[in-house]
Amino acid sequence: MDSLGLVLARGIFFIVGAFCYALLNILSQLSKEPDGSYAYSMPTVVLSSEFVKLCLSLGFLRAEKGSVRATLKTISSTSLVSWLLFALPAVLYAVNNNLDMLNNQYMDPATESVLVQGKILTTGVAWWLVFNKPMATRKWLALVLLFVGCCGAGWPSTAESKEKSTFIEPFGVLLIALYVCISASAGVYNEWLYKNMGKADSIHMCNIRIYVTGCLFCLVTHFGVGEGSALAPGFGGLFKGYNMYTWALVATYSMMGLLLAQVMKLFDSIVKLFISGSSMYVSALLTVVIFGRWPSVLFLVSMALVTLAILLYNLEYITLMGEVKK
Secondary structure, eight states: OOHHHHHHHHHHHHHHHHHHHHHHHHHHHHTSOTTSOOSSOHHHHHHHHHHHHHHHHHHHHHHHHSSHHHHHHHHHTSOHHHHHHHHHHHHHHHHHHHHHHHHTTTBOHHHHHHHTTHHHHHHHHHHHHHHOOOOOHHHHHHHHHHHHHHHHHHSOOHHHHHHSOOOBOHHHHHHHHHHHHHHHHHHHHHHHHHHTTTTTSOHHHHHHHHHHHHHHHHHHHHHHHHTTOSSOOGGGGTTTTOOHHHHHHHHHHHHHHHHHHHHHHHSOHHHHHHHHHHHHHHHHHHIIIIIOOOOOHHHHHHHHHHHHHHHHHTHHHHHHHHHHHO
16 A cells, blocks of 8 residues: 555544544443443443454455355464464453453542553553654654543543542552553554564454454353343343444444554554544534533643644654645
């Protein structure tokens, strides 16, 4: 893909990815019961999306190879070492998803939404250490601005602060430290796999290795939760409590997963961070339209910081687009 094609792909991924990230929060809220609880098991949403991604990747690989026989031959010829190497990021992502839910037991949601943004800085450092590529001061500054902007966007408003004070227990600090480190490790290691071990492979084959492990891990998690929960008693409870918003959540997770795989293959983990940060524009718009809640002054300032960070980090691409137009 030429330079202009990469710039266009980057722009499309930013727009679609921002919508997907924003929809996750919106749909999660809409899928709740009137009392604010979930009538379904959260692990089954991740399990369902992993299965959808697996099926789609198999379909894409079939289209790429031209026949079912060639597809099965490609899958069966993959070495055990490759399967194991690609299984690791799937497990790390699954562990982080569970940590995300566990965090809420040791801190309030507002505190978590601010502290988990530490993954922006840990990912930047991990990417720099693993790939050993120099990153200009301008780009480091952009990462810091993105971190500050995302923290500001997650900070509770004055009204929310009055209703309930923020808190975090000592064990919660350890959980957050684990979360930001595992998040960085999973993303950067996944990118390394795509660009090294999976460089000569079809991206769909790489995805299949990850999604098979993801499905198995999430299935085990589902049954583990189901042992002491009325939400997920075995196979019969896989889709118990699902509504149309839950299914939309599954579809969004699936689309986002496939899109981020392309981002890892064509770009890098840092671009993924900026896609996540840019979702606040869509979140703000949808929150006003759907819930009638207007963003606070702090949120608007944070959005301005994220905008500056995106422009600063992508300055060379913006310059290239300007030269193409001339």
